[in-house]
Amino acid sequence: MVKAPDTLERADNSQGVRCRMVAASLSGKAVGQPVMRVDGIAKVTGRALYAGDVDLPDLLSGRCLRSPHPSARIVSINVGKAKALPGVRSVLTGADVPDTCYGRMCKDIPVLAKGVVRFVGEKVAAVAADTVEIAEAALELIDVEYAELPAVFSAEEAMRPTAPIIHPEAVEFVPGAAASIHGELSMYPPIPNVISRLRVRHGDAASALASAHKIFEHSFAVPSVHQGYIEPHTCLVAIGRDGLVDVWVANKGPHIARTHMAAAIGVQENRIRFNPVAIGGDFGGKGSLMDTLVCYYLARAAGRPVRMVMNSFEELTAGNPRHSASITLRTAVDPDARLLAIDARVIFNAGAYGGFVPVPTLHGGYGELAGAYRVPNCAIEVLRVYTNTVPCGHMRAPGAPQVTFAVESHIDMIAHALGLDPVEMRRRNAIAEGDLTPLGEKRRHLRCRETIDAGARAFGWDKPKSPGIGRGMSTYEHPPGNFGLSTVALTIGIDGRITLTLGSPDTGTGFHTIAAQLVAEHFAVSVDEVEIAQGDTLSSGFEAGASGQRLTTTIGQAIAAAADRMKQDLAALAAERLNCAPSDIGIGADGSFSAPGAMIDRRTLMGWAAERGKAPLTCQGENTPGRHSDRTSFVAHFAEVAVDRETGQVRLRRIVTAHDVGTVVNPITHQGQIEGGLIQAVGQAMSEQIVLKDGAVITAHLGDYKLPTAMDIAELETILLPGGGGTAPFSTTAIGEMSNVALPAAITNAVFDAVGVRLVELPISAEKVLEGLRAQASAA
Amino acid sequence: MVPFTYLEPASLDEALALLAEHGEDAKLIAGGTGLVNLMKQRLVRPDFVIGLRAIRALAGISEKDGLRIGALATIQSLEVSELVRRHAPLLAEACGHVATVRVRSMATLGGAMAHGDPNLDTPPALIAMDGQIVARTRRGERTIPVDRFFTGYFGTVLERDEIVTELLIPKQPAGSGTAFLKFLPATQDDYATVSVATRIALGADGTIREARVALGAAAMVPVRARMVEAALSGKASDEKTLGDAAPLVVDAIDPIADFRGSAEYKREMAVVHVRRALVEAAAKAKEAR
């Protein structure tokens, strides 16, 4: 079934965004409008307050001494000379901080190394001094004697019986974190260095594979990459005379971070205040505490506030990058190229600590192992493994980009092996209305085929092409997140203006603007009448923070609940004022209240209410966290490349990205997520890679860790298929993780189409392509 | 970064005096794009940093028996200069390939030479144009051909107390064409995997009178491929002849393996790009005739 072109909305980048999808029920004032960022002017004029901008009297600078060894025993540390340096206010080693370890899934991370170091870059000692320069000079005066121990860097080697055990002692779990939605999860199963193993079965993959017409098996590898945010990890801790711990930190989930910090330092949650700050990019990487605990202990020891900013070297060598992964897929197909069974095994290299690795119960990583295809039988095994490398963390759809690269390459390889067009292969197997996902989940409003067709048509999939030009595609499906608690407060002032207080920062996605639009829509007012107040963790209700494409859904539901309550309260006030029953009150398109034959605007009503002590009026709202929504988003990417046969160089010429969407709350931020995600994916396909040598990261600056630049970006066309079903109240679907996950496979599939070279490891490099061409020539 | 004292002499003599006075403890700074990175990585730790910016005599581009380029001329100014485009298009082209506009507007040509980094784009261009470096100490002045200026990885013939004052580009031979190729297979903002600058001058009969081939990112220093040049002298300028000479470049280079490719790959890419650059230069030379 193919949609007529006139039902498609196109956003053509060369001419700016041109898509508006205002459903008839919307006011036309807020949701669906290209509203400017509510924090935009503050950010471009430099007025926005980032953690690094906070200044306090007597503020000190903190720096850490880091381990040069991937695995070693600390024989001795001598800090005498560092302490004696003028301007140094406190020096700490592992001996000066409590023994408690911290983490989100399991508590295995020490504040400072205690007796052993487990990766190059691990914090061994810390200094707070009057200036960064003095602190750095002091670090050079610290003598550490190490006794090197055997180390292991690859996950596969770490699982061997002879491998050194990186955490021989028992590790404490965080209650609840090890519960599983699907399948069987075991923490620390009896395999060396394995943190967790998840096994998910649906149907009977073993029998289906045993009796299949054809079986294909391929293995893939995806490297670790950095989130690439502009603002480095930054924190500032001040301990008040009354003992209140004030924290300013670039963190995407202040309430959760506060909880982890409270547990780690043994201070009550309500004696810690995380203050609101702007965040200079997150992409998932700003969820851990990073230096916050060291900063706290330095501040405590010095009796003065301390700020710590990771420099770019520390970011690239000791941040919390995405996991590298190796993936093996074995798939059975029938004579019609229909997928019958997938057996998948994924090994994620977690690095030296598991405290902030993505919780394996989250959907990311295993839910995508059979793609958005009808696969009746699945057997999935996911392992997360300790190695003596940088501990990994979250990054934009944790697990999904690695796994989707494998799945979408694998499907393409099967199509080519069967002599089938890759688009047809995907059309034939894509889930459609009524189908279950490979894990047996229900989805509604599925339009995978329609989206593939719309993209293929705009791309010109079937058009003739010159030699050396290749075309490839890939797909990805994922619902918005509907997990975790969101609590908001709406206040309507005596001037009738509305303030939303929420606990989530805007990590740079434009979420505060979205929130303002959602509020405005409920009251049919323009966004200018809504104020966003990001509360600190004492003054705002609990908020689980930005992750898993959840904020628009969960905070959207919380806003809806608060707005409903407020409308009832306002209707009661209006009824009192207009002498009628609350049920007779209607809200007008201009945000006013009307009863039969009477009308009152909000400002007048609130002024009247204020005189009676009934304004300002505040209502709380919260969401009902559930599992993932049964509504989903689907994307099909198409890429065209040119390959130079003499050098192996791949040039990305053109991308078409087709999205099945619900209501687009803000076409500018929506398109921003699409373009930003695609550019991030171009980097991960073509150039980005954290490279290790003997366990140490050697891509230690941006001259060697290559992010794409404006000159590397291809022509882009966005196709939106509006009208897809979304989640309440405004039928929205997710976009934040839809653009970055699947694109790399579309590009490598295009390389194969161009020159017949199959790349099963990212990133693409000209040299690898040339090697492939050579191998081809010598085989011929 | 380690603290240092910044000095800003107003004249060349003053700068030479300061350099002589502080010796090993001092470093000159021009655009700072190279030095500051080395200081941040603590590979260089000068107590005194001597800024050249205020020295008027080091600025400017003029035409006199070819081009005279002040050491402080920025890469950006060279990329867009009418004089450079007319008399040394190869240099303008190479400058256009240097990093980004932000780096180009800070980095200087004198700094690019004195830095001694074999991965830069401008040294091979200057070598292919028979460029020379004028350097001064308190004892006097000397002129050094660019292809004899570099001694090793980040090493040059400059003395500790010597300042690069000017770059000279002689009048380019009649009937010559040039080409600059920077091979960037990963991102467009990067140092070259290999870069090639060529100049071909054709005689009246259409044969090659003289060829120049220089490479960046191909060895510990920017190199000149004299074997290729010699093999082409007096030969026809057809693609076959040019292509047959290109493989001789491997004897002139000794690339190191890094994130931009293995040594073997870089050798192969040097051959491919020398051929392509020769073909392009020959075509331009034919047009110029």
Ligand SMILES: Cc1cc2nc3c(=O)[nH]c(=O)nc-3n(C[C@H](O)[C@H](O)[C@H](O)COP(=O)(O)OP(=O)(O)OC[C@H]3O[C@@H](n4cnc5c(N)ncnc54)[C@H](O)[C@@H]3O)c2cc1C
């Ligand atoms: C991110 C980035 C990317 C880059 N990419 C490229 C690229 O792709 N291609 C390219 O060609 N270049 C590139 N560069 C520029 C190159 O690496 C050098 O930084 C630059 O050429 C140095 O020029 P400068 O004027 O900034 O020198 P400075 O940093 O000021 O000095 C460099 C060295 O030269 C000495 N020096 C400077 N001037 C003189 C003088 N007149 N006499 C004697 N000694 C002197 C200094 O003491 C120092 O040792 C890049 C730079 C950066 C920062």
